[in-house]
Ligand SMILES: Nc1nc2c(ncn2[C@@H]2O[C@H](COP(=O)(O)OP(=O)(O)OP(=O)(O)O)[C@@H](O)[C@H]2O)c(=O)[nH]1
């Protein structure tokens with residue numbers, strides 16, 4: 001380990017002071033990248049991220065929402081304004097555990113009590129930015145961290161940024177004293193993360209007692225992954241343990257690939273009456289910053305490294321968002337499929353019911369037998385269908401029974417079937433969603449049952465269908481091929497025969513007698529059934545009527561399914577969302593390479609890439 005006054009620098013890293021000297025390379029580097037495509041590409045990316053939503057409850061959704069918020073913040077807070085003004089003052093964000101002495105350190109570095117330090121944890125709740133008076137215009141203007149309201153008074157509000165100017169601080173460099181990163185206060189933690197993402201340089205403060213804590217290391221790793229420029233301060237180190245602790249921390253840093261970050265070890269000491277640390281303790285750090293402030297190239301190198309690192313990190317982060325969008329889409333499809341399967345099953349049951357003759361039982365069959373048993377039925381049929389009339393009329397005896405009773409029986413039989421299948425489908429869809437985390441979150445108890453208006457709609461459906469069947473019969477009879485145009489009673493009777501035929505499909509025809517027999521039918525009814533199904537005109541009408549009925553049922557069940565599907569529809573990302581994210585991230589990556597930000601950046605003083 002190379003010691004530098006009170007500062008220890010990781011082994012293998014040249015002395016920081018020696019490396020802050022200005023390099024000739026890039027002396028006349030432009031203030032911007034000279035390439036306009038990067039800001040435009042970033043604006044495009046920001047829009048694509050803004051359009052991505054993750055409403056479905058999936059394991060990836062919550063992290064994606066956070067990542068999306070973080071990325072948007074970083075674009076607004078740092079990347080976009082920093083790209084517009086590469087020559088703006090370098091922002092050092094001082095972050096670390098609560099009570100590590102961050103505020104005390106900032107005060108000591110600028111030799112004024114700009115930020116309250118204290119024994120109550122956490123002390124700093126609202127960020128304080130301190131800069132040379134010459135730079136205050138840039139920070140006041142609010143391009144950087146635009147979401148924070150500027151104030152000149154101390155504040156407890158985490159959405160404000162207190163601006164303080166300190167003549168003792170050289171121009172070109174600003175310190176931002178951030179709230180603690182491991183705060184018990186949620187807003188503090190979130191804000192600290194947001195502020196660090198807006199830093200050109202992280203000054204990470206930890207103490208002899210706290211340096212092994214998990215939270216700082218998590219943040220350090222993510223900063224490292226982003227290529228942010230980091231300097232470490234190990235504060236309040238008991239002198240007798242300094243070597244041992246510094247060596248251990250250096251080891252930890254090296255293990256996290258952070259060995260190149262300069263490490264300043266500050267011995268435990270007394271603060272003076274002003275709460276400031278003695279000069280001799282802060283001197284190495286103060287010198288390092290003074291040299292950085294004096295050297296525009298070194299500052300530009302820091303800015304470019306952090307900026308380029310943050311830009312490079314966008315691509316994988318956005319790729320993660322796009323994957324999460326894909327998962328949302330896939331989950332929405334999977335949920336839809338569970339619903340569609342349930343309602344397809346319902347439709348199949350109805351089709352089956354029309355095919356297997358189950359509707360030709362009970363009340364319908366009884367009323368049918370009554371009706372045909374009177375002979376009235378056959379007398380109302382037109383002569384053209386007399387083929388079967390002739391065959392059965394002789395067998396017909398008994399009392400008259402109104403056709404309306406059969407019609408009612410058909411209606412109630414069909415309505416019962418529809419209510420049954422709708423209830424079963426709703427239950428199946430409900431169970432299907434309940435078993436899926438994203439589905440369970442979208443459910444509400446009412447969905448387990450058909451819609452309230454389903455019984456009324458089913459009744460209307462059947463009545464409408466019956467009207468259509470009669471209309472069909474009427475139209476068919478229009479050419480006098482089938483039924484007398486004017487004989488309303490004939491239309492009615494034929495219509496009922498057609499409905500009965502619908503309930504006993506083609507497949508059923510040969511066995512129609514069995515059903516009739518099973519239900520204890522009369523000879524007449526059996527014969528009539530046989531005659532009806534044997535009649536081509538009735539069969540043709542029945543085919544049409546069956547198709548019409550199934551269409552209506554499909555529409556009804558679709559509406560039932562829509563109660564579910566509307567929910568996924570609202571959650572479903574637009575088709576293009578993931579592709580737009582990937583396209584925009586790729587655009588940024590291309591523009592980043594073209595900008596030459598990284599190529600132009602010389603070594604950053606005392607950090608990785610410094611030729612250690
Ligand atoms: N003796 C001694 N006390 C110190 C030192 N550094 C900080 N303190 C004291 O430790 C307490 C906490 O210091 P702060 O500077 O408020 O710590 P902070 O990191 O800003 O804390 P938060 O704002 O809560 O995150 C204060 O009472 C300081 O006076 C030091 O080197 N020696």
Ligand SMILES: [Mg+2]
Pocket residue numbers: 102103104116117123124177178179
């Ligand atoms: Mg503080």
